[in-house]
Amino acid sequence: MSKVIGHTNGLCPRCLRTIPVTKVVEDDKVYLVKECPEHGPEKVLIWRGEADYLDMDRYAAVHSKPARIAVQEKDNCPQICGLCPDHVQHTCLVVMEVTNGCNLKCPVCFASSNQFYRFNPSLEVIRGMYQTMLDYIEHPIVVQISGGEPTIRDDLPEIVRMGKEMGIDHIELNTNGIRLAEDIGFLRRLKEAGVDELYFSFDGLHGDIYKQTCGRDILAQKLRCIENCAEVGMGITLVCVVSPNINLDRVGEVIEFAKSKVPTIKGVHFQPISYFGRFPISPKDSDRVTIPDLLRAIEDQTKGELRMDNFIPTSCSNVHCDAKSMSVVMEDGSLFPLTSRAFGPPKDTTTVANKTRREIADLWRFIDDSVIFKEEDDGTMNEWGDFVDRAKTHYLTVSAMAFQDAWTSETDRFRNCCIHTVTPDGKLIPFCLFNINSMDGRTLYRHEMWSKFSENR
Numbered sequence: 001m002s003k004v005i006g007h008t009n010g011l012c013p014r015c016l017r018t019i020p021v022t023k024v025v026e027d028d029k030v031y032l033v034k035e036c037p038e039h040g041p042e043k044v045l046i047w048r049g050e051a052d053y054l055d056m057d058r059y060a061a062v063h064s065k066p067a068r069i070a071v072q073e074k075d076n077c078p079q080i081c082g083l084c085p086d087h088v089q090h091t092c093l094v095v096m097e098v099t100n101g102c103n104l105k106c107p108v109c110f111a112s113s114n115q116f117y118r119f120n121p122s123l124e125v126i127r128g129m130y131q132t133m134l135d136y137i138e139h140p141i142v143v144q145i146s147g148g149e150p151t152i153r154d155d156l157p158e159i160v161r162m163g164k165e166m167g168i169d170h171i172e173l174n175t176n177g178i179r180l181a182e183d184i185g186f187l188r189r190l191k192e193a194g195v196d197e198l199y200f201s202f203d204g205l206h207g208d209i210y211k212q213t214c215g216r217d218i219l220a221q222k223l224r225c226i227e228n229c230a231e232v233g234m235g236i237t238l239v240c241v242v243s244p245n246i247n248l249d250r251v252g253e254v255i256e257f258a259k260s261k262v263p264t265i266k267g268v269h270f271q272p273i274s275y276f277g278r279f280p281i282s283p284k285d286s287d288r289v290t291i292p293d294l295l296r297a298i299e300d301q302t303k304g305e306l307r308m309d310n311f312i313p314t315s316c317s318n319v320h321c322d323a324k325s326m327s328v329v330m331e332d333g334s335l336f337p338l339t340s341r342a343f344g345p346p347k348d349t350t351t352v353a354n355k356t357r358r359e360i361a362d363l364w365r366f367i368d369d370s371v372i373f374k375e376e377d378d379g380t381m382n383e384w385g386d387f388v389d390r391a392k393t394h395y396l397t398v399s400a401m402a403f404q405d406a407w408t409s410e411t412d413r414f415r416n417c418c419i420h421t422v423t424p425d426g427k428l429i430p431f432c433l434f435n436i437n438s439m440d441g442r443t444l445y446r447h448e449m450w451s452k453f454s455e456n457r
């Protein structure tokens with residue numbers, strides 16, 4: 001039995017043209033069904049659990065339109081992007097790539113690093129990208145410097161300092177940590193220049209995982225990088241790409257490890273694998289980890305310490321893009337989750353939609369929402385005060401974002417997106433849309449854009 005639950009548009013994974021999409025439920029699974037006039041039908045799994053999928057809608061926030069738009073063309077999402085007048089959400093996080101080179105060659109790489117061209121924008125081009133953020137986005141402006149691998153640039157501290165001097169509020173660095181493991185002096189210089197935290201790829205605690213995700217066993221360097229961060233006082237969010245055949249059964253140990261490294265580690269961000277970059281296969285349902293699959297694995301492997309219902313959408317982008325929990329790590333090492341679906345959606349979604357994902361700001365909202373805990377602790381205000389003090393330093397976010405690929409793409413999700421890649425010609429493009437490629441490697445944005453600004457064009 002197949003039941004229709006919605007309609008949107010999406011992309012043909014072979015030619016990337018926009019085609020109508022019907023959302024259907026079969027056997028309690030949600031699918032996108034679409035048909036390209038040239039390349040035929042596709043049926044793609046996006047969520048396991050109809051009730052859970054529909055329940056997310058109650059978290060939808062009031063969106064706030066971007067302050068300015070860069071392209072005038074309407075009604076052609078996602079083919080002419082940048083932002084256009086149809087976009088309904090402002091920018092919360094800007095991804096700025098400063099190279100497409102890398103000191104690794106992972107078999108799975110969204111950036112297809114070291115391939116096709118060399119994108120190494122000059123400091124003046126980078127200044128222009130910062131200026132685009134200042135022109136188009138209201139403060140606070142949060143940037144993630146990314147690549148490729150940004151630490152291969154010796155002038156990275158200068159890039160960071162320039163951003164801070166121009167008025168960027170918060171800078172995170174997306175890194176594989178290889179150089180930072182070997183060169184603690186460079187890590188120190190980055191911190192002094194203004195890097196606020198690392199967004200650090202960390203796929204698990206076993207060398208064999210890295211052999212599959214990165215092409216070689218780099219666990220020792222990963223652990224060394226974390227030690228170096230503890231030494232220089234740099235906060236870290238671990239970023240774990242989750243694949244059904246590689247590490248879905250090992251996500252619990254990543255959370256356990258993160259708990260033991262709080263407060264250096266502030267969060268674990270899981271990314272169910274998306275099929276873009278060096279990935280010319282047509283994925284089957286069994287190659288997919290949907291958000292509920294991941295949350296169930298976390299619940300099982302943490303033995304219920306974090307449950308599915310501790311995860312809520314951040315209510316900023318589309319409710320089916322992400323899920324987030326926030327907990328306090330107690331003295332005995334256990335997690336005290338602050339987030340719960342039992343609290344319902346945030347009371348004032350406008351406020352949520354209008355602020356950034358800065359963890360401390362979120363922390364206070366979640367502590368505020370944890371009224372049940374306060375009531376139960378009636379008469380023990382000292383304990384409550386101790387708890388709040390501990391929460392300020394010993395918190396751990398566990399979150400997930402399911403990036404769209406050409407198969408899973410929905411224009412409704414693109415239109416709501418608040419995570420945007422900035423380009424040297426003044427555009428802001430939803431991060432996953434920027435990276436999406438067809439089965440033969442053609443992109444709508446990444447390759448076309450970067451080859452325009454590359455050294456060997």
Ligand code: SF4
Pocket residue numbers: 076077078079080081082083084085086087088414415430433
């Ligand atoms: S993603 Fe947003 S800005 Fe881009 S084309 Fe679609 S509506 Fe316009």
Ligand code: SF4
Pocket residue numbers: 102103104105106108109110111112113147148149176214
């Ligand atoms: S996934 Fe990251 S670390 Fe791996 S090759 Fe690509 S840019 Fe480099």
Ligand code: SF4
Pocket residue numbers: 317318321401402403404413414417418419430431432433
């Ligand atoms: S980057 Fe993609 S998955 Fe993330 S919020 Fe934007 S549209 Fe959703």
Ligand SMILES: [Zn+2]
Pocket residue numbers: 012013014015016017036037038039040
């Ligand atoms: Zn097609």
